[in-house]
Amino acid sequence: MYMSMRNLTLLASSIVIVTNLGAAKLNYTPANPDKYPYPSTAKDKQGNTTNVDGAKIRKNVITVKEVYKSQISGKNHNFGVPATKATLKAWNTDVRPDGKGLPNGKMTVEEGAKVFSAKCATCHGDFGEGVDRFPVLAGGIGTLKLHPKTGGDPGPLKTIGSYAPYIAPFFWYIQTAMPLSAPKSLSNSQVYGILGYLLQLNEIQVNGKDIEDDTVIDRKFIKSVHLPNEKGFEYNNLRKPDTHNTRCMKNCIDPSKMTIMHIKTDATQVKPPFGDGRYSFNDAKKKESAGEIGKTIYENTCAGCHDSGIAGAPKFGDKADWAHVREENLKDVFNHAINGFNAMPPKGGDMSLKDEDVKSTVKYMLEKSK
Ligand code: HEC
Ligand code: HEC
Numbered sequence: 001m002y003m004s005m006r007n008l009t010l011l012a013s014s015i016v017i018v019t020n021l022g023a024a025k026l027n028y029t030p031a032n033p034d035k036y037p038y039p040s041t042a043k044d045k046q047g048n049t050t051n052v053d054g055a056k057i058r059k060n061v062i063t064v065k066e067v068y069k070s071q072i073s074g075k076n077h078n079f080g081v082p083a084t085k086a087t088l089k090a091w092n093t094d095v096r097p098d099g100k101g102l103p104n105g106k107m108t109v110e111e112g113a114k115v116f117s118a119k120c121a122t123c124h125g126d127f128g129e130g131v132d133r134f135p136v137l138a139g140g141i142g143t144l145k146l147h148p149k150t151g152g153d154p155g156p157l158k159t160i161g162s163y164a165p166y167i168a169p170f171f172w173y174i175q176t177a178m179p180l181s182a183p184k185s186l187s188n189s190q191v192y193g194i195l196g197y198l199l200q201l202n203e204i205q206v207n208g209k210d211i212e213d214d215t216v217i218d219r220k221f222i223k224s225v226h227l228p229n230e231k232g233f234e235y236n237n238l239r240k241p242d243t244h245n246t247r248c249m250k251n252c253i254d255p256s257k258m259t260i261m262h263i264k265t266d267a268t269q270v271k272p273p274f275g276d277g278r279y280s281f282n283d284a285k286k287k288e289s290a291g292e293i294g295k296t297i298y299e300n301t302c303a304g305c306h307d308s309g310i311a312g313a314p315k316f317g318d319k320a321d322w323a324h325v326r327e328e329n330l331k332d333v334f335n336h337a338i339n340g341f342n343a344m345p346p347k348g349g350d351m352s353l354k355d356e357d358v359k360s361t362v363k364y365m366l367e368k369s370k
Contacts, residue, residue: 093172093175093176094169094172095168095169095171095172096168096169097165097166097168097169098166098168098223099168099219099222099223101168101172102168102171102219102222102223103188103219104188104218104219105187105188105189105191105192105218105219106189106192106216106217106218107189107190107192107193107196107216107217108193108196108213108214108215108216108217109193109196109197109200109211109212109213109214109215109217110213110214111193112190112192112193112194112195112196112197112217113193113197113200113213115186115190115193115194115197116193116194116197116198119178119179119182119186120178120179120194122310122311123135123179123180123310123311124136124137125137127201128159128198128201128202131308131310132304132307132308132310133304134304134310136157136159137159137160137198137201138159138160138161138198138201138202139157139159139161139162139201139202140156140157140158140159140161140162140163141159141161141162141202141203141228142162143155143156143157143162144156144158144162144163144229144232159202160198160199160202160204160227161202161203161204161227161228162228162229163229163232164227164229165227165229165230165231165232165233166227166230167195167199167204167222167225167227168222168223168225170195170198171191171192171195171222174186174191174194174195175188175191180345180349181311181342181343181345182343192217192218192221192222193217195217195222196211196215196217196221199211199217199225200213200215204225204227204228206221206224206225206226207224293357293360293361294360294361294362294363294364294365295364297353297357297358297360297361298316298361298364298365300350301347301348301349301350301353301361302316302348302361302365303316305344305348306365309321311343312342312343313343313344314369315369316365316368316369317368317369318369319369319370321369322365322366322369322370325366326366326370333362333366334355334358334359334362337358337359337361337362338355338358338359
């Protein structure tokens with residue numbers, strides 16, 4: 001989440017052209033990680049300004065307008081149109097770790113809790129505890145060092161309180177991506193209220209004080225928040241590899257003979273339907289011959305909502321819940337499952353599923369709910 005946010009920040013907030021070419025020389029002077037907010041630019045040894053991740057900012061800045069006018073080539077190609085200020089503004093919605101980009105708006109924590117309860121609790125729980133297999137948003141402070149294999153079950157709980165370095169980018173994330181079924185539907189003030197409630201649930205203190213129900217959350221407040229794991233990330237050695245494997249040059253394993261057993265995306269503790277669910281197709285393929293494809297996909301991708309009836313999903317096995325679906329034309333039902341329908345996400349959120357397989361899953365669900 002953070003890497004991609006930073007890359008987006010790069011794109012959205014500047015119309016300068018940056019280049020990564022200088023990076024290979026390893027002449028990048030690290031940003032000071034103890035300085036908060038950490039600077040978004042640094043100087044390399046030649047005194048050139050670089051971005052935090054080492055990308056060089058070119059001295060001769062070329063604006064979008066100039067590219068349009070093709071001043072570089074001297075010819076007038078006349079393709080595209082220059083982005084207007086309004087276009088850039090609509091596009092430039094990112095919020096940086098230091099709070100740059102936070103919009104106007106404010107709400108108390110108490111009101112924010114009400115919004116959370118109405119719009120988020122079906123999946124994340126009233127207190128951020130996570131319903132079923134949806135992400136947990138609160139608690140877990142101190143669990144980062146746990147590992148299930150060494151007895152520290154269930155392993156790290158990655159929440160705002162335990163894991164995230166900065167709160168401000170959550171503004172952007174929540175407004176852009178949540179609630180899952182209606183992204184971009186929250187007002188700026190509602191997002192501030194929700195952030196306040198999430199901070200309160202995570203027992204974050206601000207300037208040594210607890211966050212109270214009547215605390216007003218706005219840009220200034222968010223900028224004054226420091227999360228417990230703020231220093232837990234390294235920003236100054238992004239050029240340093242995580243592993244020191246050397247590339248195999250002779251007698252190497254033939255990649256076509258390798259099997260990828262499992263790829264784990266544990267940036268959040270999301271389990272199926274959304275995290276591991278994306279690999280359900282492979283699992284499903286294995287069981288295809290046994291005629292169990294519907295069951296496997298259901299369990300991996302659909303059960304998260306349909307087992308318990310989250311957000312109004314017809315409950316698996318509940319005859320009455322499925323009665324109205326049965327009255328529809330089967331083609332429409334397939335269409336709803338494949339392309340989405342109200343709070344039902346297209347293909348249950350796993351776009352790697354084939355249409356045919358989604359249909360098999362719908363048939364399985366209908367079969368088991370009559
Ligand atoms: C229908 C279920 C659903 C609803 C409703 C919902 N979310 Fe989410 N939320 C998810 C899922 C699934 C993810 C994981 C997405 C991913 O990792 O790509 C998620 C991720 C998040 C995360 C990031 C968690 C992390 O560990 O990275 C935050 C923060 C969040 N949601 C906040 C909210 C807020 C605030 C609302 C209400 C305005 C909301 N969500 C409503 C399903 C939901
Ligand atoms: C994020 C939660 C969620 C997930 C995951 C999910 N569903 Fe749904 N589903 C819903 C909701 C909510 C509805 C009710 C929509 C409505 O009637 O407004 C629904 C409705 C349906 C319906 C009835 C559609 C109709 O015509 O009334 C079918 C069929 C269905 N889902 C199939 C699936 C399948 C297949 C999967 C997995 C591949 C899946 N769902 C995963 C939330 C979910």
